[in-house]
Amino acid sequence: MERKRFIIDDSERMLFKVNRSVFVKPDIFEKELEVIFDKCWLYVGHASEVKRPGDFKTRHVGGRPIIFNKDSTGRVNAFLNTCPHRGATVCREREGNSKTFRCFYHAWTFNNQGSNVAIPGEDAYGPCFDKSHMSLYPVPRLEQYRGFYFLNFDAAAVSLHDYLAGAKEYLDLIDDQSSIGEMEIIQGTQEYDMKANWKLLVENSFDDYHVVPTHITYLDYLKDSGVEITLPKGLLMPAHGIGKSLGNGNAVIDNKTYRGRPIARWMPMYGEEAKAEIEEKRRELTERLGEEKAYRIAETNRNLVIFPNLVINDGSAITVRTFFPVSHNRMKVTAWALGPKEESETARALRLDSYLTFYGPGGFATPDDVEALEVAQQGYEAYKEVQWSDVSRGIHKEEQLNTDEVHLRTFWRRWNELMTGEKTTGTN
Template sequence: MNAPTPTGPTGTDIATLVQDDRVDVSLYTDPHLFELEMDRIFNRTWVWVAHESEVPNAGDFKTAMVGRQPVIVTRDRRGGINVLLNRCRHRGASVCEAPRGHANGFTCPYHAWSYALDGKLRGIPYPDGYGDDLEKKDFPLHRLKVDSYAGMVFASFDHEVQPLADFLGPARHWMDLFMKQGAGYPIKVQGEHTFRFKGNWKIQLENTTDGYHFPIVHRSWMSSVDAETAEMLSFMTDEKAVTHALGNGHSVMVMVPEHVDLDQDDGTEQLQERFGHIVEELSREFAPEKVRRIVRSLHGAGFNLNLFPNVAMSMSFFRVLRPVSVTETEIRHMALGLDGGPEIVNRERLRIHEHFQGPFGFGSPDDSEAWDRVQRGATAGPGLPIMVNRGLPRERHEGDGRVSHATDETGMREAYAMWKAMMTDGR
């Protein structure tokens, strides 16, 4: 028997809601579509949950969300990473409320069922009440399928999901390049902050590879930085600043072409004067080429990588989105540093992060205001589409996907093509 055709608002065929150059505004506003997204996207594909640096040692854990379902990410005694549904198998209470920490296991506060770091049920108080009707091995915490690449940990409720390597595809190359900002050190998460905006999650998904908005929305930030930084990010007319569609909804936007591969340095780039004190301190310990390598990477990689559906590896930070409702989204900005690297460098990276992404920075408030306005505007003219046609005439096929200028909407078209594929698969 054929599966029923998925439908959107007023019975519309979902396949008609996404065209090559436009999407229906109901993708931002329809609660029915949102519920389908939670099932057909967030419950069926790979969703980013952690960076390995967040759970470095046995017993370390953090709590996270996969769609709207709470999970615990743990490092067990054998060194493996587990992603466990944060729900006791007895009466359904959460077994962990701390955002992160270190533990020997997890005990439900309601009836004290206790679980190991890998989710196995270890103990039940007063087990006689169950007689022979309960076997501990049959009631572990629910485990998600887990895999990782380049230190990025992903989980899926679908244990038959395609291999992570296949899902990431050409994006793996860009993930490898992104991690080179460690300048020989591993990358670590060194802080984060969380906020919400009154808008649909796909509005933020679009933003990461939308170079068109940058000099408009972020005028205040551009006027607040030194001339060298402003010049570095003046990519609007740079022919080498491009966006690649990488397949499976992923895309990358190159903003600073000379910083795409930070291992490559022709020696002509002048180090910014603002980092003179860092050069001076590092020069006491490191050779000149090592100092130069570290300082060139202070702003991170020269690109934003969008991994469908919920994480961006954006220059020097991770941006994680979590759908809360059809009209509300939670965002986490995670600052990155060098694990074992010079403290002066990690402090400077935090200051750079705070200046743009921080809660009192210039970038995040401007972005979130724009996202709010898109959602508010989406309630007007419900028959008018959202246009994603910029750059279509100059888009070309190259290598592993489509390529166009960094100000074009190639990344959005890629994300919506994946949205359409997952929402209409009929399962």
Template sequence: MSQYIDDDRDMPRFRVNRRVMTDPEVFALEKEKIFNKTWLYLGHETELKKPNDFKTRTVGGRPLIFARDKLGQVKVWVNSCPHRGAMLCREDSGNARFMTCAYHGWSFSTSGDLVSMPGDAAYGPNFERPQLAAPAKVDSYRGFVFVTFDPEIVDLKTYLAGAAEYLDLVSDMSEVGMEVLEGTHHYSVRANWKLLVENSFDGYHAMSTHQRYFEMIVAARGAIDAGSSLLNSRSINLGNGHAVTVGGSGSGDIFGRPLSDEAKAEREARYERLRAKYGEGWVERLNGIRNMVIFPNLVIIDLVMGVVIRKIDPVSPDYMEVTAWELAPPEEGAELKRQRLDNFLTFWGPGGLASPDDVEMLESAQSAYASVNELEWSDISRGMHASVPVQSDEYQMRTFWRRWNEIVTGEVLPPEDYDELPDYWTAPRLELEADSTAVRS
């Protein structure tokens, strides 16, 4: 048994030592070995609609500028003036041809070039004018932009492994390309970041933690058959620590508030056109639900009338900051968009019907970890004895933890073995289109 993971295949039992949620030394190892060495999500290309649009983000503990230059190319810069280090851009977002440091007035274009500095004659004719710094690599897949600070890392498509197929599923919901809607959720949680990773694709907690939401659903539409939906579901290892839980076609309707007849008709008409383009099997999968974690801290949730992108930023062993956006088909009509935005606010929002419940549970767990000397291990064994891992099992979490353990400790734990997925869960996309052009700084 390793220091942090107890992976007992004979019992079977899988446990995680709670010190990984509290120990500053573990947190330092995570920063060094995970957040300095993996691909990390930055943003979606559609957030930058016009030349010279920019957003400021924190990724892997670094302040970054996510921008589209005057030629329309996506660029990513470290948000620090190369003169004396002050933060160059102090706005969350905007549109500007130049970014000027408030400290000494050095000014840079969105292409990263130094365009002016007060009293530049004082530097002499041969002074080498510095440019903005960039992460080691920047790349994108289907509009999702990632950065890494490791120049030796594998390319993004290789890193995504099986998660790329699920980004395809989400992206194919639109006939013209999905876009991130205006409006962002920002909130913080006084708990370890890995607790929200677990929670984000944990189907076991739904009925107990979100009881008030399900009471509302039952009142709105009558009894729901959640048991059948869970049986018709899977947890899938996507490689490289990524994992997803998926539900069958139409399962999202079971757990969501009823759509209007107008919204149903519009959605079905679009799905019919997508079937003609990509095939029945692909669109049946597309019409299901999915909660995916792309290791280490990106969550894509396609559930309850909406696609949520969630970025989890660790700040300390017991504190994280969370940012979330809504991804939607831009061609969607007014009624579907209204219901989608309402759901993004009232279900997924920091004051909604789901997120506050989750935050309360995670903070409760973190507080209880003060007793780690008396109760050292958390159990994540659910479903280890089963022949098929379903949404309410914990296989997806064990997938994350085995990769986490491999990176942090160097110990490789063998994967769990399950039969190959049935055809329904692997139906291919019949028309393969070229991936979106990679962006690079």
């Protein structure tokens, strides 16, 4: 890969810029696969997706086919979904419950602990053949925090606990929303592609600077639905929160919500019949967690990015979204809704309605964002002439607001460090 400067991080001049070649050059994409997706912790699934022994999900993580399962002993695993015999995908179902996985090509069979239990015509192999070495390969590392499972293809990687750093506080705020400590992925998966570089979705996922010009239709919808919201005369939403780095490239915007939260903050669009239950949930949170933490859960919302490609939007609903690059200008996106296991049918219906209204592929936000990122990708084809994007917003200030860009700079500093080995000294 051609050696060049990817970012300008100049604290003296208070400038931060990103070279647009990083969005369009295939050789940069190839190196990302090697130094980021082969080395960082990548989200694979939630504990609630494999509740019972035998439950499994298959998905692609970091360019590899994966079986994410709970085996008959109750252990959660992540196996590479490739037959050690001749490479075929072993499990071709999206999900299910099974004690075994059988490769359709030559019928090699494995139990749900990954061990090879049957090879047709095994006696045809020589004396040095060892069936125990022909089992499914587990990923080098699999660890979890509060039910969120991550894998790493680098056996020497730091622990997930250390990697998450300050992001653990925000995962705690999510998990503590359940009175019984059990959050669950709600049935149903959103899948869609974008003709854009994956890093554009990282930026977009916690960029509040674009909210008014890009999502004005949604803001009008909220106002028409009875939400007390003052739309700005200009194109900038008044700052209502902060942005901050959480370490290791992880970052967040933490806002005072201007929308309702079905978990504990009512607004007229939810209907009078939902008000009592939402208010009761607020009381439960206060009694269990204390006033301060209950306030954070009920009255604030968060867009959390766990480097490199996990986004958790804890707003009008909780969205867990991950995305992987297919090429330098295309990505595959997968998203799920998350909620407390014990919530009522009414509360669950409100949650899903909020989830689909804003975050769904046909909702108010996602189509806008897809369009914005795809036209940005098109514009970056002029990278040779217009070389730099400015990400300096708020760099001169001590307090970083949600409409500033310290959280974007956090991502880019870590990305640059992994790609070049050079660590810049900027903090804001």
